[in-house]
Amino acid sequence: MTLLHDLEQTILTRKDSDPDSSWTAKLLSKGPEKCAEKFGEEAIEAIIEAVKDNKSGLASEGADVLYHFLVMLAARDVALDDVLQVLAARQGLSGLAEKAARPKS
Numbered sequence: 001m002t003l004l005h006d007l008e009q010t011i012l013t014r015k016d017s018d019p020d021s022s023w024t025a026k027l028l029s030k031g032p033e034k035c036a037e038k039f040g041e042e043a044i045e046a047i048i049e050a051v052k053d054n055k056s057g058l059a060s061e062g063a064d065v066l067y068h069f070l071v072m073l074a075a076r077d078v079a080l081d082d083v084l085q086v087l088a089a090r091q092g093l094s095g096l097a098e099k100a101a102r103p104k105s
């Protein structure tokens, strides 16, 4: 399991959680459209840091982008592995896509 897979699993558990119990649960309770909107906001914040060449800011906003991307995927029932398999296939690794997406821990 990768760190992103672990985070995906945590986010999925929040789908059944009380919205008042966590930020993730609250965001998911607002629906896929709100999750997508939030992802867009975070992406813009990352773009701003990249344009400013603020490396630490870009790393921090990049983490927000990855987290909100996973929330957006979860809200639409798309698995991280579905995304990673597309990437792997583009590298000519379609037969090895699952292995590439989910290295043994």
Ligand SMILES: N=c1c2ncn([C@@H]3O[C@H](COP(=O)(O)OP(=O)(O)OP(=O)(O)O)[C@@H](O)[C@H]3O)c2ncn1[C@@H]1O[C@H](COP(=O)(O)O)[C@@H](O)[C@H]1O
Binding pocket: 007, 010, 011, 014, 021, 022, 023, 024, 025, 063, 064, 067
């Ligand atoms: N990785 C993250 C993560 N990254 C960013 N965020 C939250 O995303 C929110 C977005 O930042 P903003 O500044 O836009 O938030 P805001 O201004 O409070 O929100 P708005 O008023 O704009 O809606 C912040 O509240 C951050 O804390 C995260 N919240 C949770 N996680 C992880 O998700 C998992 C589940 O966390 P809980 O939701 O706390 O259960 C844990 O592993 C957490 O580490």
